[in-house]
Amino acid sequence: MKIASWNVNSIKARKDHVIKYLQDTDLDVLMVQELKGLDFPAEDFEAIGYKTAAVTQKAYNGVAIFSKTPITVILDKLPGDESDEQARYIEFETTGPYETPLRLINIYLPNGNPIGTEKFTYKLAWMERLRLRLKELKDNNIPFSIGGDFNIIPQDKDCYDPNAWKDDALKQPESIAAYRSLINLGLTEAFRIYNKSSGQYSFWDYQAGAWQKDNGIRIDHFLLSPEIADRIQNCVIDKTPRGWDRPSDHTPIIIEIAA
DNA sequence: ATGGTTGGAAGCCAA
Numbered sequence: 179m180k181i182a183s184w185n186v187n188s189i190k191a192r193k194d195h196v197i198k199y200l201q202d203t204d205l206d207v208l209m210v211q212e213l214k215g216l217d218f219p220a221e222d223f224e225a226i227g228y229k230t231a232a233v234t235q236k237a238y239n240g241v242a243i244f245s246k247t248p249i250t251v252i253l254d255k256l257p258g259d260e261s262d263e264q265a266r267y268i269e270f271e272t273t274g275p276y277e278t279p280l281r282l283i284n285i286y287l288p289n290g291n292p293i294g295t296e297k298f299t300y301k302l303a304w305m306e307r308l309r310l311r312l313k314e315l316k317d318n319n320i321p322f323s324i325g326g327d328f329n330i331i332p333q334d335k336d337c338y339d340p341n342a343w344k345d346d347a348l349k350q351p352e353s354i355a356a357y358r359s360l361i362n363l364g365l366t367e368a369f370r371i372y373n374k375s376s377g378q379y380s381f382w383d384y385q386a387g388a389w390q391k392d393n394g395i396r397i398d399h400f401l402l403s404p405e406i407a408d409r410i411q412n413c414v415i416d417k418t419p420r421g422w423d424r425p426s427d428h429t430p431i432i433i434e435i436a437a
Numbered sequence: 438a439t440g441g442t443t444g445g446a447a448g449c450c451a452a
């Protein structure tokens with residue numbers, strides 16, 4: 179079962195890319211972030227054989243899921259703050275090719291820049307709410323995989339120049355500590371099972387020729403509960419779509435899970 | 438090189 183995560187930076191601007199990628203890659207599930215608008219063209223994806231669900235807001239954020247098999251939405255917002263209106267979380271189940279429904283979570287974790295503002299405070303508070311939700315799943319013995327744009331650079335080797343990111347919310351010690359606290363629930367970062375080296379990225383800025391110079395960062399991740407970690411078969415970052423014409427600034431990360 | 442580019446919105450903000 180192939181499951182991918184991809185920050186598409188506007189579903190309106192990237193609809194054709196998403197359709198092409200679903201077909202080229204034969205994905206069972208795709209989770210996307212940054213829809214950037216209220217409109218979601220569900221019928222265009224249904225026409226190529228995918229069920230969809232989307233959580234949208236005007237202009238910003240937004241997450242959506244695509245699956246070959248029916249989707250049951252469990253939660254369309256992160257618990258813990260009723261006043262939070264930002265569309266950044268969808269938790270769902272789908273069976274894929276197997277018999278048992280699989281619990282999946284798709285997140286667009288707050289960017290948090292600039293540091294020293296309420297945006298950074300919101301990021302850390304959102305991460306603590308996320309930790310409590312994942313702990314709840316763990317305490318209820320519900321296996322899960324969570325993927326998305328985490329907006330976290332976990333280690334120095336996950337960026338081309340650590341010094342260039344030292345004042346950025348994506349690499350602050352508090353941000354990385356909050357990410358570690360998620361992993362310390364007993365989760366496994368899928369990509370690092372198979373890839374130990376530096377220089378593998380999932381995002382390249384549009385500016386200053388970052389893609390051409392391979393000045394990237396690795397901020398899109400999958401974390402697996404122990405039951406799913408036992409079933410993982412592979413995890414890769416697929417750089418191909420970043421090289422397409424008018425691309426997203428992110429590229430997909432894919433996991434494969436056995437029956 | 439404290440810039441640069443993209444997208445959605447509206448005549449700037451977020452990334």
